[in-house]
Amino acid sequence: MTGVVSSMIPLAAAGPAGTIGLPLLVLLYWLPYYLRVRTLAHEGRPVPTWRIVCFAAGLGVLALALTPPVGKLSDQLLVAHMAEHLLIGDLAALLLVLGFTGPVLAPLLRNRVIGRLRVLTHPVVAVLLWAVNFYAWHLPVLYQAALRHDAVHALEHATFLLFGMGVWMALLGPLPKPAWFGNAARLVYIIVVRLIGTVLANAMIFAGAVFYPYYASGDAHWHISPIADQVAAGGLMMVEESLLTIGLFCWLFLKVAREGEERQGLLDYAAANGVELDEERAARAVAAGRGEELRERISRRTAARAT
Secondary structure, three states, X not given: OHHHHHHHHHHOOOXXXXXXXXXHHHHHHHHHHHHHHHXXXXXXXXXXXXXXXXXXXXXHHHHHXXXXXXXXXXXXXXXXXXXXXXXXXXXXXXXXXHOXXXXXXXXXXXXXXXXXXXXXXXXXXXXXHHHHHHHHHOOHHHHHHHHXXXXXXXXXXXXXXXXXXXXXXXXXXXXXXXXXXXXXXXXXXXXHHHHHHHHHHHHHHHOOOOOOHHHHHHHHHOXXXXXXXXXXXXXXXXXXXXXXHHHHHHHHHHHHHHHHXXXXXXXXXXXXXXXXXXXXXXXXXXXXXXXXXHHXXXXXXXXXXXX
8 A cells, every 4th residue: 555655646646747657557556466466376376356357447447537638627627526536535446455365465564664554454543544634635725735736636646545445445455354343333334434425525515605716717618607516526426425335235235144154054064063163253254254264174173083
């Protein structure tokens, strides 16, 4: 994630800098990821294809958001700028995180400095930092400063991506989660994150006052009133967050169902082999993604007892 920040700052600005930066962005992100994936494949620990596709798609979304045409339009219309931020902070961040596995991140986490940044993926820390960053950049003074200065704009994009990835790493990433962060806590987490965004979206829709006068000339060029542009931006945020929330709820429902089925399968397997297995232990193993490892232990114990 530190690589994301360091490379996004010079690459995130719109215009000519974005044109030069796009090939570098793909190279800086894709090459080390691809080399690590290839190494793991040679070691017999292949990364699932769907994760590789997600990472590549995340880079594609990020590259799209940073293209000069999108950057130019985002300087003229608030709704376009909102779309750009949603692509970077929500969709690209989500897809990049889905591309990670524990073995992929292992070399980074062995670095002392980077390893300490794992605290940024703690659910409470992640959501607080994301919320502070989200609202700070939407204050009129900072939001319009980003539009007027490329360096500030690049920093804005970098922090949206960084803290967006932190939020998704806390929920979906491969790093160990706190013991209390079970499925019920994940449900609350999803709701809290979405409510944080919904408050701003509703403010933009129903405030009745223009938050960012900077867009007045662009709105005039596109024959859109500043209020209509702001309402469209808030509406876009509401729609995107609603669709994302529905998707996350579906993921959580399927996760609960899969874990329940795997837990019961472990209990049945242990009982069939005459091995005592506590239901709580089976649940912990499944929640940690170590159900297969526990099954192998039961199998070895059964085999040892038979001999």
